[in-house]
Structure formats: C-alpha cells, structure tokens
Amino acid sequence: MKNPLEAVCIVDFTHMIAGPLCTQVLADLGARVVKIEPPGGETSRNLGNVRFQGHTSYFWSFNRNKSSYVCDFADQKDLAALETLLREADVVVDNFRPGTLARLGLSPDRIELLKPDIIQCSVSGFDPADPDFLRPAVDPVIQAISGAMEVNGTLQAGPLKIGMPVGDALAPLYASTAILFALMRRSADPGKPQRINISMLGSLISAMAPHDFAYRLTGSFPQRQSNEHPQICPANTYQAADGRYVTMFAPNDKHWQAILDSLGEDAACLARHATSAERAEHRDEIDARIRQVIASRPASHWDERARRFGALIVPVNGLREVVSDPALNEIYYQRLPSGAVVAKSPIRISDPPEPLLGPTDPPPLGPNLRD
Numbered sequence: 001m002k003n004p005l006e007a008v009c010i011v012d013f014t015h016m017i018a019g020p021l022c023t024q025v026l027a028d029l030g031a032r033v034v035k036i037e038p039p040g041g042e043t044s045r046n047l048g049n050v051r052f053q054g055h056t057s058y059f060w061s062f063n064r065n066k067s068s069y070v071c072d073f074a075d076q077k078d079l080a081a082l083e084t085l086l087r088e089a090d091v092v093v094d095n096f097r098p099g100t101l102a103r104l105g106l107s108p109d110r111i112e113l114l115k116p117d118i119i120q121c122s123v124s125g126f127d128p129a130d131p132d133f134l135r136p137a138v139d140p141v142i143q144a145i146s147g148a149m150e151v152n153g154t155l156q157a158g159p160l161k162i163g164m165p166v167g168d169a170l171a172p173l174y175a176s177t178a179i180l181f182a183l184m185r186r187s188a189d190p191g192k193p194q195r196i197n198i199s200m201l202g203s204l205i206s207a208m209a210p211h212d213f214a215y216r217l218t219g220s221f222p223q224r225q226s227n228e229h230p231q232i233c234p235a236n237t238y239q240a241a242d243g244r245y246v247t248m249f250a251p252n253d254k255h256w257q258a259i260l261d262s263l264g265e266d267a268a269c270l271a272r273h274a275t276s277a278e279r280a281e282h283r284d285e286i287d288a289r290i291r292q293v294i295a296s297r298p299a300s301h302w303d304e305r306a307r308r309f310g311a312l313i314v315p316v317n318g319l320r321e322v323v324s325d326p327a328l329n330e331i332y333y334q335r336l337p338s339g340a341v342v343a344k345s346p347i348r349i350s351d352p353p354e355p356l357l358g359p360t361d362p363p364p365l366g367p368n369l370r371d
Helices: 018-028 057-062 076-088 108-114 139-146 166-188 200-206 211-218 253-272 276-281 283-294 299-309 319-324 326-332
Strands: 009-012 032-037 066-070 091-094 119-124 194-199 235-239 245-249 313-315 333-335 341-343
Touching: 009 018, 009 076, 018 032, 018 057, 018 066, 018 091, 018 119, 018 166, 057 341, 076 108, 091 166, 108 119, 119 166, 139 166, 139 200, 166 194, 166 200, 194 200, 235 283, 245 299, 253 276, 253 283, 253 299, 276 283, 299 313, 319 326, 326 333
Parallel strands: 009 032, 009 091, 032 066, 091 119, 119 194
Antiparallel strands: 235 245, 245 313, 333 341
C-alpha cells in the first residue's frame, strides 16, 4: 500500500522540543520533513551538555527522519531559495515566538501567496485570543500558569514542576493531529489555505481534567498529596524491603479486591473497607497497613503477586531499570544507524507494519538551501 504521507512535503522552521516533536511524529509516518535552520543550527543542537557525535540529547531525541538546510533570512538569495521550496510545500510548521516569521519576511499572507493551498501550523505558548499571546514561553512557565505545578508536589515541598517536559510534549501531539486533519480536509475540499494554532497552555490545561472540573463544582481543591489521589484510596507509593518502591492504585472495588488478594493474609483486616467511599474515609489506616505489608517483601515479590492476581501494583522504575530491561528496549526503543538508542514512535499500524519510515539519524547541519 502506498504511504499516504510520502508525497507530503513539510517545511520545518521549528526548534527546541514542541515544534520538532510535532514534525518528527509526521516524519515517522512517512512525510518528507525539510528542516530549515539558521547558520550555526537551531537551538537544541547546543541545548545542554550531554552530547553524542557533536549534538545534544535534545536534538537527537526529536529530529530523526528529517533533512536539514541552512537559510540566512538576511540573505536575499537564501530567501529566494526558501520561497522556491515553499511553492512546493504542503505544510509549514513553526514554534517561534508569534510574529517572528513575519518579521523575517514570511508572514502567513506571504506564504499563502507563494502556495495558495498551504497548511500553516504554529505552536505557540498561548492562544491567539490570550492577552499573553506575544509573551515568550517554555515548559516550566506553562506548567506554572496551567496549574500543573500546583497539583504536583507535597505540603512540605510546595508546588513542583513535573520532571518530564509535559508542556512541551502535549502541544505537538495536538499539532500533528490537526495537521493530519487539515490534509484530509484539503483532499476533500482542495485549493484552500488553512491556518492552525496550537498553544502549549491550552494543551496542558486540557490535561488538567478532571481536577479543574471538580474545582468548578466544589469551589475547593484538596491539598497537595504527593503520590496520593484526592478521591481514590489506595493510590500511593510504598517502599519495599529491598529499598525499591512500588506504586498501587485501586480505581474501583474490583481492583481493590485484586490488591487484597496480592497482599495476602497480612492485609485481610482491610477487606472491611469494601467501597470507595469507605476507603477514602479511612485513608490513613489503609495507607499505614499497606506500608507495613509492602515493607516486608522485596519489590519483585509484589510484582509477581500483582501479575498473578491482575492487581494495579508495579515497581517504580528508575532509568537504570528502564534502559536495562530487554523487553522494554525491544518494544519501545530503536537503534539508529549511528548506534544511538532513542524512544520509538508508539504508533503501531497493521498495514503497512511499522516502522513506516526509517529510522534515520537526525541530520547534520545541512548545506545552504540555495546550493
């Protein structure tokens, strides 16, 4: 079967994480992604101090299956070459601060003059209707404004940033979905340009459900509870006898029974808390008993018991456990031609079998576009 994206050309003006992840999703699916970089390369080539073959872990993680060309926007010959490329493009993606492309001579209107049916997608910090639309934004800023930091952490520590860059990661997934929709719409109704804006803040606010909805109903929000859940018990992390931690979650009575079966006779006294409401009311008692039981055996013991009874109890992995697990490496990671091991696209499609494209290494900084 012909890949429906193999004829799609995406001009990629992105940098850092949010933009490059969007175009990498589409590159993995077979689109031709042409990365346009300033002289010296885009920001993430030199972001951080962990490097492989000259480029940082950030660049390696979000730029596979792309080509690279350098364009100096101050050079009229470079700009002319770029406009030639845009006339052949299907999609343009950027995550500059709003207005940057226009100041460089490529306003949305100008791009549509070059290619009347172009799809333009901008990933910004804030929605165009937001008074803060023109403000700069990075992941910690978005986590703070969205409320994500406020619901994370403990009473002692105060608000905490989530360790993964969730503000950067969610927006590009919405963006790639919107681009695919726009391509389908263009196929059904050709000839019209489309403009897409995906905000990091809007994306992360969408992930705040159901906490925001609960607050609207009650006017209050439970205090920060670390790994606990404000409405569900047990929902916590406990230290096992070998020093490792296990996490546990009982969203309903069925899963509570599986946890009791896994914990065995030492937790039989907790069976009287049969409903979610009762368990929430006796949270301290339940947590204390489970903490004692979990501490009596190593994490591997509880993992084996949980698998036997179908309970939501799992060891908390560190990166050491993740990268050394043969099954996780086989299923969720891939080795690039350079030898670098990076996360594999989680998309699995039956026909054609994955991977749809590549993998290829992230590109070295390419030649000048006009050459």
